[in-house]
Amino acid sequence: MKEVIYVNKICLPKSKYPRIVIIGGGFAGLEFVKGLKNTGYQLILIDRNNFHQFQPLLYQVATSGLEPDSIVFPFRKQIHGFKNVIYKNANVKEINTSNKTIITDIGSVDYDYLVIATGTATNFFGLQNIEEQSLGLKDIRDSINIRHQMLLNLEKATSCCNIEERKKLSSFVIVGGGSAGVEMAGALAEFRRYILPKDYPEYSSSLMKIYLIEGTDKILGTMSEESSLSALKYLKDLDIDILLNEMVIDYKDDLIITKSGKKIVSKNIIWTAGIKGQFPNGINTGSIAPGNRLKTNGYLQVEGYENIYSIGDVAALISEETPHGHPQIAQAAIQQGKYLAQNFKNKLSNKRSSFFKFKNKGSLSTIGRHRAVADIGRYKFAGYFAWLIWSFIHLISISGFKNKILVGINWLISYFSYEKSNRLIIVNDKIK
Ligand SMILES: Cc1cc2nc3c(=O)[nH]c(=O)nc-3n(C[C@H](O)[C@H](O)[C@H](O)COP(=O)(O)OP(=O)(O)OC[C@H]3O[C@@H](n4cnc5c(N)ncnc54)[C@H](O)[C@@H]3O)c2cc1C
Structure with missing residues (x-):
């Protein structure tokens, strides 16, 4: 043996x-x-990882809204004063x-x-081409990859004379209409509306298409019907092309292929369709x-x-x-x-424990800068007030005082100036 x-x-x-x-x-x-x-x-x-990460704001790092280090927090710092805890990387x-x-x-x-x-x-459900060529949105490295690919491809697009190639480089397809996909699509649309004309004056923002593809008949499937419909309206207001009841089955030669036979040309596919x-x-x-x-x-x-x-x-x-x-x-x-x-x-203390009981405190999702949807008990909110609730909940939930301040300041700046924080290209090995 x-x-x-x-x-x-x-x-x-x-x-x-x-x-x-x-x-x-x-x-x-x-x-x-x-x-x-x-x-x-x-x-x-x-x-x-030697850090805890706040996944709900990954999409903001991916779209240059926040610096990566404002949503991660080192474990060793987290356990200061914990005399019985040892961290190992x-x-x-x-x-x-x-x-x-x-x-x-x-x-x-x-x-x-x-x-x-x-x-x-x-979860790429065994779709190998998609696994190899798309970008996920699951941890901080994924967000940095998306940010770099987006900025790099926009640079390439501005220097390219072929209009079809320009469209291909600057269009984005987000697969999965759950919270991660919806928030990502909204943030990209805001980038197209407010950043693109300022940073890339030689480029027409009408060439940058954003698609959101969802396999079922509604986005934000775990939220109420009202919230799902409000989110759909907000995404449409942001000029996002939404395809419902469409399953992506392959991605080759820069073509996204759906089960019903639709083909979308893009060099940027972001996969949020499963875990x-x-x-x-x-x-x-x-x-x-x-x-x-x-x-x-x-x-x-x-x-x-x-x-x-x-x-x-x-x-x-x-x-x-x-x-x-x-x-x-x-x-x-x-x-x-x-x-x-x-x-x-x-x-x-030799006490008996009872079974775990989950208390649902509600769900929230934001769409762009000032709008969100919220299901809190039997109350449903949509629009600016829901966005205020979303901002408050996320700010208090981020680990570390410094991170709360950094995120708060970034949000305040972008609220008044539409300015995003970090648009540096620092390429790593997944980006060609
Ligand atoms: C983009 C995105 C947006 C989201 N938005 C929301 C939201 O708005 N609201 C909400 O409620 N939820 C949201 N979620 C879901 C939420 O982030 C998860 O439910 C939550 O992170 C689950 O916590 P966890 O501790 O189970 O796992 P995780 O937070 O994923 O932590 C798992 C940890 O285990 C470590 N690990 C894994 N395998 C190993 C190994 N073999 N050895 C050593 N370490 C290992 C990882 O490094 C990681 O630190 C979102 C998730 C994503 C990806």
Whole structure:
């Protein structure tokens, strides 16, 4: 039999407390860590990024509205004063559930309890050409890639005499009419309206087409009918071409091809049409739910494991009430992180915990600079007031005082001057 050689153990201080290893410091993992600050557990937080990121504002970085570093926050700074927390920058490759060990690219770590909070990855549904040539919008690198491609292609377009080539370089196709796609389309349209004429006076903004393609019959499918219709109207006011009930099936020779046979020419395709759970190898296939999520019980324990828990987007608490798990949104992730921390505190004081209950506090989505839609309980808001609610909620939710100030100042400047913050081209290897 082939011998399996594990790399050395990561050097960690000894502790008299039980050790909880948390994989992933997104909304769920970080909230869990905050909830167990300075308690009777040793917490090892492992993330392959050395920062927490605020995904709801990725589209603003992608369209030069915000600097990348105003929506990310380093873990080491985040845990100042957390005496029982150790952060490790590592990519977790495998979980050895029988040895209670995880294997990372820098060594292995033993655990008493494991919390999997690894979130999701972009789902391209097996469409290989699209995976290779489109840009996703899932993390800060994706937003920087989009920003660079957009600025680079606009530069190329302004220097090109062939009108068809110009259109191809400056047109954008966003696939997926959920919140990420709608917000991205709105921000690009604002860029076309207010920035293009100023920064590229030699270029006609009518050549820059923006398409939003959605596979179902409505955008913002998880929101109310009223909000979806208002958002549709706002996008149309911004001159965005919206294609509903259209599935993109291929992308080759700069042509986006839909199932009904439509062809759209563009060199810029942004894919926001799907996500799938991601987690390291080693979990039984019987514990995996559709969407590649980890099935959990009401205590957020992964099915089949006593000491492994899962929270956030990657977790699916399957019950009669939630046959498909909870929605993959920040508030569900935050509530699960908070709940599980309380659950562990209850263990220390021998208190019983009740099952996790999700409280839906509402959904919001913004379209362009001053308009948004909001479903809050039975109340629906659309327009400027909804945008004020959206701005306030997002500003208070961003990690770090400095980041709140940076984002607030950027928004104020762009509110009064239509000026965007950063339009530098610093190319990396995905951009040709
Ligand atoms: C563009 C966009 C816009 C969004 N807008 C909204 C919105 O407006 N409102 C809303 O409620 N939600 C929104 N969401 C969804 C929201 O961001 C997610 O629901 C939330 O981030 C889930 O939190 P999480 O902790 O489960 O996962 P994540 O925040 O994705 O965190 C997972 C963490 O795990 C780490 N990780 C993964 N695998 C490994 C590994 N093998 N080893 C080490 N580390 C690993 C990652 O680096 C990451 O830090 C948006 C998402 C996107 C992409």
